[in-house]
Amino acid sequence: MATGTNTRDRLLAAAADLFYREGVTATGVERLCTAAGVSKRSMYQLFPTKDVLVAESLAAAGPDTNRMFLPDDAETRPRERILHVFRVQEEVATEPDFAGCRFVNTATDLRDPTHPAAAVARDFKQQLTDWFAAEARAGGAKDPALLAKQLTVVFDGAAARAVVTDPDLDGLSVTTATTLLDAAGVA
Known part of the structure; x- marks a missing residue:
């Protein structure tokens, strides 16, 4: 389970990790929510689509990756x-x-x-x-x-x-x- 201070942080961290290790298309919403410890409903309240979550998680992980x-x-x-x-x-x-x-x-x-x-x-x-x-x-x-x-x-x-x-x-x-x-x- 991903750790973080709030639901959004946990989702972003879990998404960055899973999308990197397993791939974007191979990682389903259910797997992602389980890893983040959040419900699908909570995810969709924060990110209207998986595509938005993919982009935001990459944007969040990007600076540390380059640095x-x-x-x-x-x-x-x-x-x-x-x-x-x-x-x-x-x-x-x-x-x-x-x-x-x-x-x-x-x-x-x-x-x-x-x-x-x-x-x-x-x-x-x-x-x-x-x-x-x-x-x-x-x-x-x-x-x-x-x-x-x-x-x-x-x-x-x-x-x-x-x-x-x-x-x-x-x-x-x-x-x-x-x-x-x-x-x-x-x-």
């Missing part, structure tokens, strides 16, 4: 700040409960780019890409926007590889990101 990969402000060199993201990803990928990128999983599970949660997923993926671009710009990249997109592809691809083939990325994402940084002139 977990970012370096603290002690590291000031853009190259090392970027590589930090991939080092953390390699560590996180080996954890038993790792199920890939929360945002990519949601968007691909829904298969509907107009779904409100797909918009939330795109926003959080764009935040990471924008962060990469800012760091790349600070590091003197020749084309920071292109490098940022490439780094996001590496990040997403590494997460998928960890789920599909082997959770031990064995430095693959860090090495690939390093190659991109070198090619872009980020010192």
Whole structure:
């Protein structure tokens, strides 16, 4: 059972957990309500549809998800700040409960780019890409926007590889990101 200070918090926490571990389409309302310890009636009083709950739970979990990969402000060199993201990803990928990128999983599970949660997923993926671009710009990249997109592809691809083939990325994402940084002139 999910814990939280109120019904809404419990639903959001249970939804974020179940949707990440089991998938959006595989998680029914009854399972969700049981995990949150709330009635379906209570859920529908707070969230008019499951789609709204999916979007709001992703929006609630998103900031912590992105923040977990970012370096603290002690590291000031853009190259090392970027590589930090991939080092953390390699560590996180080996954890038993790792199920890939929360945002990519949601968007691909829904298969509907107009779904409100797909918009939330795109926003959080764009935040990471924008962060990469800012760091790349600070590091003197020749084309920071292109490098940022490439780094996001590496990040997403590494997460998928960890789920599909082997959770031990064995430095693959860090090495690939390093190659991109070198090619872009980020010192």
